[in-house]
Amino acid sequence: MEQVIRVLTTIRPKRSLYLSVMVTLATIGFFWSLSATHETGESWGAKALFPTLFVLAIAIIYRAPFESLLTGVIAGLIMIDNSNVVSSLSDSLSTVMGNETIIWIVLVCGLMGGLIVLLEKSGCLGNFSDWLKGKITSRRQSLLTTFFIGLVVFIDDYLNCLAVSSSVKKVTDHYKVSREKLAYIIDSTAAPMCILVPVSTWAVFFSGLLEENGLAADGAGLSVYISAIPFMVYGWVALVLVFLVALGVVGNFGPMKKAEARALSGQPLPDDYDGDNMEAAPSNDRKQTSNFVGMLNFILPMIILIAATVYYDIDLLRGVIVTLAITVAMYYLQGLLTLEEQFKGIFEGFKVMLYPLSTVIAGFMLKSVNDQLGMTQYLVEVVSPFMTAELMPALVFLVMAAVVFGTASSWGSFIIAIPIVVPIALSVDANMALVIGALLSASSFGSHACFFSDSTVLAAQGAGCSPMSHALTQLPYTAIGAVVSFSIFIVLGYSL
Template identity: 25%
Template sequence: CILIPLNAWGAYIMGLLVAQGLSDPLTIMIKAYPLNLYPIMAMLIVVIIILSQRDFGPMRKAEKRARETGKVIADGSVPMISTEVISLGKKEGVPARARNMLIPIFTMVFMMPLGLIFSGWGQVKNIDSLPLFEAVFKALSSGSGSTAVLWAVLTAIFIATILYRTQKIFKLKEIIDLAFKGIGGLIPLALLMMLAFAIGKVSRELGTGLYTAELAKAWINPHFVPLVLFLLSGFIAFSTGTSWGTFAIMLAVGIPMAQNMGISIPLAVGAVLGGGIFGDHCSPISDTTIISSMASASDHIDHVKTQLPYALSAAAVAALFYLVIGFI
């Protein structure tokens, strides 16, 4: 998401850049993308792991256990979704068709930005007087994420219901029962996210991120600004569990620093964005980490442990590049 400009992330970041008095936020954001090194390195590592078939760290042990014993969950681990949902099997006598999965998923993905636009359209002042492209971006950034997700999921379920009923795969009662089983399986996720949001809110109310950022400004050397912005953004995102909150804090700190010290603004923006994604990627209280654990039906802490070596590897390479770029 962070490398795609035409979504809610891009609209949000552009809004933050405008708030810092930058007159051409879209150009700056696009120039910052090649300098947003962490997600680029993370994706390169994924490609390398796939091609080499060589995992490392806790993931290697988990892969070995799964291959040798068939256990996809370690002993003593608790999946982030109910065992009732995990144990659901394939219905006998029903041919496997990829479209029965892909069409509802693509429907949900397609409905997400539409939901953001529709829910945010009425929130933008004088939107009818704006050019269409700008109006859509502003609506995206003002839209309700929870409302968009709800509409997208309900639409996907509706499309899936039509598919399954027309093919006589499930009766309507079976579809309703399965839907409620899916909802019930997400209750542990909802509870954990509620606690994670509470911890993040307490951290923000205490001003942890802003205090850390202000503390670092006093001793920073211009050559180390990109590296420090990256590391500091990562620390704040890890501590608070939110990349978007980190962007708001650190862009307000990093852009004025870059302007005062003669540093490239796209470089500062890229370092902040990359650091925010890195910290959010590693944080056990981040909603994205929690959702990843849920989606893979894995133990939450096991997921954090297995992804950490890969995240740290990508971050180390990105940090090295920021250090070198700072002296160029």
């Protein structure tokens, strides 16, 4: 019997390998044939969707967002030019890595990771967690606390995803909350909250985009943005839904139910998570401080981070640079950490963020491929004949939510979409504030729900679970939010 088992265990991996090779070759052949039969200059039409659909399928099957994105990028590049894939891949990577937004994201996430490592190594994060444990007396309170802290940290979704998770993780672990549920609560108060507050990186970006596309006069972009906030339906729905989940009114179902059952049995971390979870051990030889001073050493950098970001016109990069400089000086003067320990900690933070950052970079590469294939234009053109003044907000939300969900480009897709959507909205005399609200709702939903969006990846990284575990457990809740939002947009379209 043992010999039979040994034979079977050697055969199964070989069969799996052969199957993988055959599927890979068939996929390459499929995309190669699409390229070979395509006429230069002709629209790709529905075929433009194939790389993104391929990415989603691979991500669900293998639960590996970066790998699925990379294969989707290669598949798309084969479609575009099957004779020059290696050069195209190299050029795409070089272009993305030279992108100003990517450089900003790499620096912000790396430095934020470094700041969190310093807070942990100094023991100050532990002091704050111990203080929270003394104030929180139940599982429900731990979830509600996470929700309300997320509402306060509204400046940027990156800051929200990384800072909030670090401050409450040990408390939710104490009350046996799954890391997936923690990630869901954090993610639901990230992009959905950021679009509803005019003092955020999202408001700054989109108000500028409104001015560039003639929807607002120079300097009036923020005023137009604020007028659309009541109609950013998905943001409101997502916040209400996550509050009800934290309160216990909306229960656990689907993959979240299994994750919570596992956590209640004493295992908050999911089985498929094997990466660094940004939980650096405190330095053994650090100077001991009182709980009050330690808690102050945690809270003060967070206040400085928010204040400096606001001071520098909602620029999180400048905010985190100022915060790191002050924090390093504070900890050195108090004898908590040496300068060498602190700079090593900052580099550790960059190292911890490498996988999330690689996923974001691959997502930008997929967006570049989709732009070349004309995916966004195709989807908008397909639904354009059905766009009336009444239905347009709902259809804009539906289409752009699908685009952002499939591409993870919660900002970049709208640079292409707005010049297409705005003329249609003007031609049918649609309510422009409602259309802008639908656009921002779609962006928020896509950032929230996409398996490989920056918000999803960072929320998972901060909470300490894999991006796919987070994405799959929160998917039923984001789907509920999307359906409710779509229905509300239909009602608003006919009533306003």
